[in-house]
Amino acid sequence: MKGALFFEDGTIFEGRLIGDITRGVAGEVVFNTAMTGYQEILTDPSYFGQIVVLTYPLIGNYGTFADAAESLFPWAEAVVIKHDAPIPSHFGGAESFDAYLKRYHKCGLADVDTRALTLYIRQRGTQHAVLGPIEMTQEQREALFAGIDLSQSVYQVTTPQAYSLGHDGDGLHVVVIDYGAKNSIMAQLVKRNMRVSVLPCTITPEELAHYAPDGVVLSNGPGDPSDFTDLLPTVRYAIDHYPTLGICLGHQLIGLAEGAPTYPLKFGHHGANHPLLDHVTGKVLITSQNHGYAVDPAPLLDRYHIRLTNLHDQTVEGFQHKEKPVLTVQHHPEAGPGPWDSHYLFDEFLDTVIQRKGLTNA
Numbered sequence: 001m002k003g004a005l006f007f008e009d010g011t012i013f014e015g016r017l018i019g020d021i022t023r024g025v026a027g028e029v030v031f032n033t034a035m036t037g038y039q040e041i042l043t044d045p046s047y048f049g050q051i052v053v054l055t056y057p058l059i060g061n062y063g064t065f066a067d068a069a070e071s072l073f074p075w076a077e078a079v080v081i082k083h084d085a086p087i088p089s090h091f092g093g094a095e096s097f098d099a100y101l102k103r104y105h106k107c108g109l110a111d112v113d114t115r116a117l118t119l120y121i122r123q124r125g126t127q128h129a130v131l132g133p134i135e136m137t138q139e140q141r142e143a144l145f146a147g148i149d150l151s152q153s154v155y156q157v158t159t160p161q162a163y164s165l166g167h168d169g170d171g172l173h174v175v176v177i178d179y180g181a182k183n184s185i186m187a188q189l190v191k192r193n194m195r196v197s198v199l200p201c202t203i204t205p206e207e208l209a210h211y212a213p214d215g216v217v218l219s220n221g222p223g224d225p226s227d228f229t230d231l232l233p234t235v236r237y238a239i240d241h242y243p244t245l246g247i248c249l250g251h252q253l254i255g256l257a258e259g260a261p262t263y264p265l266k267f268g269h270h271g272a273n274h275p276l277l278d279h280v281t282g283k284v285l286i287t288s289q290n291h292g293y294a295v296d297p298a299p300l301l302d303r304y305h306i307r308l309t310n311l312h313d314q315t316v317e318g319f320q321h322k323e324k325p326v327l328t329v330q331h332h333p334e335a336g337p338g339p340w341d342s343h344y345l346f347d348e349f350l351d352t353v354i355q356r357k358g359l360t361n362a
């Protein structure tokens, strides 16, 4: 069935509808340049409400698997691709990309000139679009455009209930505040023998204190960080009381809590090969990225060092408190998908947690 991506300025990209094609959808269009990991990308809750263009031209070739997910199901609103491989090839046996989309009632657009589409987004910046059958009427499209609203997105993707993972007993206890957390973040903590409590984003400072964590991780998540000022008192409490690691949205919320504003990037960073400089180690890291906003750190530089800088556009990719054990990263050290160059940042977080615990117990 013929479909299209309709932008608000009248630009149309045509293609073939795949997945669940029973309804049209609308969202913010972003492109991701990773060469693999299409399933991890779609199940990353930070893509909630977005239509993701995958620039790698062959999608579905190695199929889809239950355990490749970064959360319970795909959160991206829809996906736009060049070639949809109809027959997956994998030693583990695999479901096709089309069947996967249908299973989760997600739609996609294939056979699209994704190079032209990506150049269009690069020139015009992130924009809204409707994806649906080619014959959609203007009224149908306008109704979908009017429904785009990411202002509550974190509340829509967070876990409804607290849950725990990893080791029982007396091990180090880390709380992850779930703004849309990826499984790979929890996996990195569990791998380091931490007992992990994953809590809803609405957790209050008092409730957080009740968990008596040894450290706190503020997760990634969707939307515009400046929409979530209601969450800042708990962020403030965390950085004032516990070793804290902020990842992506978590980094942005720490920035906001410390008085540093966020701003939208023209078309964001979404990919698995973005180079960063770590100013402490002097090393360049190739990183996984997925963000449309960045922090202007000027107001917090009296208290924080810039820790990481993006070598493509010099944006700030992380800062570190000069005295307190607070580290933030704009990228995804957990990868999922992407290179593992920055896994050591989880080791650093673990070290601060151990150190603080030792001091407290002394």
Ligand SMILES: NC(=O)CC[C@H](N)C(=O)O
Residues within 6 Å of the ligand: 046, 219, 220, 221, 222, 223, 224, 225, 247, 248, 249, 250, 290, 291, 292, 293, 294
């Ligand atoms: N992956 C994330 O946490 C993304 C953070 C935020 N939603 C942004 O786009 O900048």
